[in-house]
Amino acid sequence: MDYSIFRVFDDSGAERESVLPNAVARDDTALMDAYSNAVVDVVDAVSPAVVHVQVKSTRGGRTGQGSGSGVVVSPDGLVLTNNHVIEGAQSIALVQSDGQRFGARLVGRDPDTDIAVLRAETTERLKFARLANSKKLRPGQIAIAIGNPLGFQSSVTAGIISAVGRSLRAENGRLIDDVVQTDAALNPGNSGGPLVNSSGHVIGINTATIMGAQGLCFAVASNTAEYVLTQILSHGRVRRGVLGIVAEHVALPQRIRHALGLTQAGAIGIRSVQSPGPAETAGLKAGDIMIALDGAAIAGVDDVARVLDAKHINQKVLATVLRAGEKLEFSIVPEERN
Structure with a gap:
């Protein structure tokens, strides 16, 4: 086996020689080439x-x-x-x-x-991108942002998904649930552009950065964007019922899933309960984990929005939650969001 010699410094500052098999170096190069090619292919397809x-x-x-x-x-x-x-x-x-x-x-x-x-406003058939199922996202997956930051058209940045199921406050003060956090660099002008995966499918709509913080960029999850799209096309606006809770995505341990016969990998954890509000009236508390609503499994925050559509406003729905390891059910009457 052939080797390459590198000069490195140890913790004391002393210089020493290190050897690395050229085969390893070639493998790293191949991996980088594969990563680059994947990004290039996605950009060519989505741009x-x-x-x-x-x-x-x-x-x-x-x-x-x-x-x-x-x-x-x-x-x-x-x-x-x-x-x-x-x-x-x-x-x-x-x-x-x-x-x-x-x-x-x-x-x-x-x-x-x-x-x-x-x-x-055109009669031409346009190139379009497909929306992915953002519920399948996992931290560490490749994330590619395409947009027009600072007026530079068709700019591309790449990174990974840092976290899923985040909450972010919109300009009107409401909390946007089911937000994807990424370290793919975003700047003013990227807003509204797509965050895509290695398959070239849209996993989020880029929406915000935290100024002064590096690597804290956010996108509205594609499932939420798709829900809003279908609601607007159907009703001209999004009518929503609300429970009066602030919640976030949580993973369900395998032992709990097995004990309760659940197939979903996640649920939502209730961080706080609004007072007054439907959830407080029903008896829900901060720390409860909601696993089902109106008979539908709740694997993420976006699932709640889907259940609480116009037809469920002011109608009783059954919420199934875990509290201190016990499975409980509560009857809640969602209110319409103003």
Whole structure:
């Protein structure tokens, strides 16, 4: 076996020689090449579906211009972006990666999740990206962000998924649940662009960074974005029932799943209970773990939003929770979110 010699320094600062088999070095190179090729393939596939969103808006009596990113999710021109990108817009234009430009109209928006839906004003069939099932995401998976940070069109950053099931406060003060945390660098202008996986499917809509913190970037999970999209297309807005809780995704230990005969890997942990509110009235407490609602398994926060649609507002639903290892059921009457 052939070797390469490297000069390194130990903890005391003394220089010494180290050897590394060239085969190992070649393996590392092959892995890096595979990673690079995977990112390149994803960018080639998804970039045509990413658009630069240009907005003329009025806020506080002042007229200005803004921009962000968006992603086409259907060939007839449906585009997902952030609500804060288009808020107050008087006119919206979309620019594709090849420079083609066309207008867009607002189909609907949901400030609670910072998601907006646009319709491209073109008769052409557009390249589009498919939405992934964000419930299957795991920390450590590759995450690739494509957008227009600081006005630089079609920029790409790559990293990993740092965490799933986070909560993030939207501009209107509401908590956005089921947020994906990534260390793929995001900057102003990335807002509304896609966060994609190694298969080229959208796993989130980039929404925010924490200024002054490195590697803390967030995207609204694709399942939440898809739910908002379908609600807006069906009703023009998102009608929601609320339980009056703040919750986060939690993993269910195997022993608990086995003991209770559960097939789901996760549930939601209740961090706090609003007073007054439906959950408090029903008897739920902080620390409870909700595993089912209205007979549907609750494996993540986005599942609650799906159950609490318009037809469940002011109607009794049964919540199944774990409390101190005991399985309990509570009857709750969701209220409509204002």
